[in-house]
Amino acid sequence: MTDFPDRLLAGYRNFMSGRYSDERERYRVLADKGQKPHTLLIACCDSRAAPETIFDCGPGEMFVVRNVANMVPRYEPDGQFHGTSAAIEYAVQVLEIDNIVVMGHGRCGGIQAALDPSMKPLSPGDFIGKWMGLVRPAAEQIQNNDLMTQAERQTALERVSIRNSIANLQTFPFVRKHDEEGKLGIHGAWFDISTGELWIMDSKGDFVRPNLDEPPIEAEQISA
Ligand SMILES: [Zn+2]
Numbered sequence: 001m002t003d004f005p006d007r008l009l010a011g012y013r014n015f016m017s018g019r020y021s022d023e024r025e026r027y028r029v030l031a032d033k034g035q036k037p038h039t040l041l042i043a044c045c046d047s048r049a050a051p052e053t054i055f056d057c058g059p060g061e062m063f064v065v066r067n068v069a070n071m072v073p074r075y076e077p078d079g080q081f082h083g084t085s086a087a088i089e090y091a092v093q094v095l096e097i098d099n100i101v102v103m104g105h106g107r108c109g110g111i112q113a114a115l116d117p118s119m120k121p122l123s124p125g126d127f128i129g130k131w132m133g134l135v136r137p138a139a140e141q142i143q144n145n146d147l148m149t150q151a152e153r154q155t156a157l158e159r160v161s162i163r164n165s166i167a168n169l170q171t172f173p174f175v176r177k178h179d180e181e182g183k184l185g186i187h188g189a190w191f192d193i194s195t196g197e198l199w200i201m202d203s204k205g206d207f208v209r210p211n212l213d214e215p216p217i218e219a220e221q222i223s224a
């Protein structure tokens with residue numbers, strides 16, 4: 001076995017002397033009282049689109065599930081291994097989170113693979129190929145659109161996929177119930193890693209820039 005990565009140990013040292021030291025009390029309260037995050041955030045595994053960094057959230061604020069291309073499958077109670085569905089189930093049923101946000105991002109490798117018909121399985125399991133099958137019908141339509149450049153097709157599928165995931169969220173009976181009871185807000189967002197721009201989905205499914213002219217809210221106020 002190789003040594004634990006130095007970079008991670010150095011980062012952990014900084015965490016203990018910095019953030020943990022500053023937020024020791026908050027961690028203690030969270031340990032004693034349990035977590036009560038306000039948001040379930042479904043994001044991509046991409047190392048450039050970390051939700052806690054983008055939304056400046058502290059410990060206990062967001063319940064985060066990350067998978068390749070930030071996708072939500074349909075509700076399938078078939079006895080198989082559904083990691084993302086398990087996280088959704090826990091967040092809605094036990095934590096009773098107030099919001100679900102599906103956040104996609106620019107230059108997503110998973111979406112790029114879905115748009116590439118020459119993509120060969122990376123291993124005999126072809127796990128990515130199977131997983132990206134969740135957006136295959138949309139990918140095929142967009143892939144065949146000759147009026148768009150490849151970059152436009154990529155952004156289009158990144159955003160269509162977010163809408164697809166939100167539609168799939170509504171197939172979970174407990175999500176639909178909380179939504180209908182007004183206990184849950186369901187949102188889409190798309191983060192442009194090259195510019196830092198965040199686009200949020202409006203009620204028609206279009207992506208628009210949020211109004212950030214409001215004075216910034218302190219993190220403590222957000223979590224209160
Ligand atoms: Zn991605």
